[in-house]
Amino acid sequence: MQNDNLGRGDPAPQVSNGFPLSELLRQSQLRLSGHQPIELHAPIAAHTFAAFRRLGYRRLVPIVPPDAELSPTSSLARRPECRGKAVGRPGLNGxxxxxxxxxxxxxxELDECQAAGAGVGIRTGDGLIAIDVDSLSETWAARIMRFAHEVLGPASWRIGRAPKVLLPYRVRPEDIDAVGYRVVLFDDGTVFEPNKRPRVELLAAGRQFVAAGDYPGLKKRYEWPEGVPAYYELTVVTAEQVATFFAALAGMLPDANAPRSGTAAVDRRSIVQASLTGAEEEVRQLVALIPNDVPDYDGYRDMAAAIRGALQDDPETGLEIFREWCDRWEDGEIQPGFDERTYWSIKSPFGLGINFLRSRASRATGEVLTPPELFFAPIADGEEPDTSAFSVPASMTKPAERTTALVVIDPRDWQDRPAPAREWEVPSLIPKNEVTLLYGDGGVGKTLLIHQYATAAATGQRWLGQDVRAARTILFLCEDDSDELQRRQVDINRSLGVDCRDLDALRMIPRAGEDNFLAEFDRQTGRMKLTDVWRALRDEALAFGATVIVLDTLADIFSGIDFDRAQVSAFVKGCLRRLAREVGCTVIALGHPSQAGKSSGDGSSGSTAWNNACRSRLYLRRPEPRKGAPVSMSTDTRILESKKSNYGPAGSSITMRWARGAFEVVMASGVPGASVFADGAVPQLADKAEAAIVQGIIEFPGERLSAGRTSPFSAVKRLCTLDAERFGDFPTDELQAALDRLMARGAIVEHPIGQDNSRRQLFGLRVVPDKLSAAGKSEANSSVDQAQISAAGSAASLQQASPILQQASGQNPAK
Known part of the structure; x- marks a missing residue:
């Protein structure tokens, strides 16, 4: 049967240079039923791993260069023709x-491979597929490509040896497991080797294709005539569309043969191995009926796997039967040792067995060779057979209706309608109904800090000086038992002035020593599956009416690989964010930074996907140790930093001090003009630093001080030495910045304090109180003598001086 879209036509001559498919496809776009012309972006030159990463491709592999020297001990050395298409990496011997x-x-590592000449390969699977048209007939390649656009939708294309083409697509998430490798072999009228028939392949899980690099045997590179498409731009297809496309090809292409069905790989661990076995005599009879007309490696591997699975207890006999089947290949020569290598490459647990052999033998002979007892149980004399299984339920008499509906927004509807205000649990730090990650090294106090937040949100108290939204919070704690939770709660209650009777909106779930994984990943497919623990937590949160869920820690709830971007992204979006969506709550997950994250000060962990997938990321750390600083600074002081905020300013920080089992806020630093601490409830780091500098200069009026950073009499260094307790909480760079600001305003000036033994003039620093007032106010006196400055130490004089001097005396001008 032929198809008008494909048409048989006369075979086209072999084409090895040039590729006129582009214009042919453009002209055909308008004739495709139900599709508009493809909107293709300007060509993008993407020839590096970094370029493909920017386009959204994460499953990248290095391709061995066509002229690479292969390691003699590598499996690649046994098939050197694979260079330019196989995955590999450089070593000492090749x-x-x-x-x-x-x-x-x-x-x-990928960039190092690229520097050694590697091409860029992309793994298919996990939603990415590719239609690989392997035909040297320009007519057939163009027709198949056009047919793919009609059935599957528009796609950019990659060219290696023209006119062969490859078209990438994405599979919708719910269909990923239903789409596997397929191939349709056909005769395109060109001259080809017997075991290299023209074909159309569906590359899915377990496959890869070359996206950039040199094509082996040709002095040219792989090309994308319309530019490399970004991953998110790829057309999304369904399993039904893919099945329709390949079924149509099998019926349309000349002399077509479809040896691969396209079913996705299954987890062999779930297969009962005894169900695969069969008797040696039956295996021999079945294999004798199966012709060896398999053109590719996958077909040989399937036969080897089926024989291995059927004769698990007698593998040597299985090898003998497989060799006999391989010897029946008549269209060429099999490489020496190929049969044995293929057979022994199949490892337990097995996925195929006796039923696969029965099916292939039945297909070859047209007879049903499966024993009836596998389908029907024997019926005793006088017993009526149960036929209820053959009745059709009424619900299945009608075709299933599609339930997927897209929500389409017309922005014109927003005209004259005020945008809803963004909501926060904690302004600019924890966005409502999103995922926030709080990182901190072990023992730094992140669990205590978030427990304080939960108590404050449950009782209407401030947290770290900030107003928080009232919340019903569940703490899912994997590292603490109930006794520790009670001790901690008592300390937090004391610091906030509440008691346990006020905690109606707080619940704690101690999970120390339990299995706490919220999701698990299939080792074969990489797919994520939510666990019963996740469902139990969701149900408990719904029953409680939780608006915030805290998860402590990621190491206990995440079972995947920390550096696997795909697993991390799936976990944050498909597990944590799904929990937030189904419960209608905010999720805060606690984690530990990697060694690199601690060294850099970024506080990140593992894959960058953790940072990319969340909407807010906080980092709790100890301050950097400074010579001469009091011990309490490193043991009691903590700094909470905002490292990422999608909906607000990042870079703000809160300095706090541990006291009597809880944290007390000391000061804060935020983005000027947008700080969450701008209301004055928490003293600003900049103001506190200026006040400390002013008070230090007042208390040491005759000290030799310099504003220079590198001077041996640097004011910052000298004051930190003279009064380590006062300056212990401040980073050195903040103190220097405060001094620079005061000097620039003229609030601190140099003045002579005497002479040295050589009668050289010595200088110190003095405060000009009038210049300490807010910027923009008129300047008062141009100088104040030292006696006046010393007298300003009293509270009354300080109040007459400026708000900064008030802070220097311990008064809060905001109150």
């Missing part, structure tokens, strides 16, 4: 292969 199905190279 390029070698590795298990790229389970090993993911870092961006640094």
């Amino acid at each position: 390029w070698y292969g590795f298990n790229w199905h389970t090993s993911e190279l870092s961006s640094i």
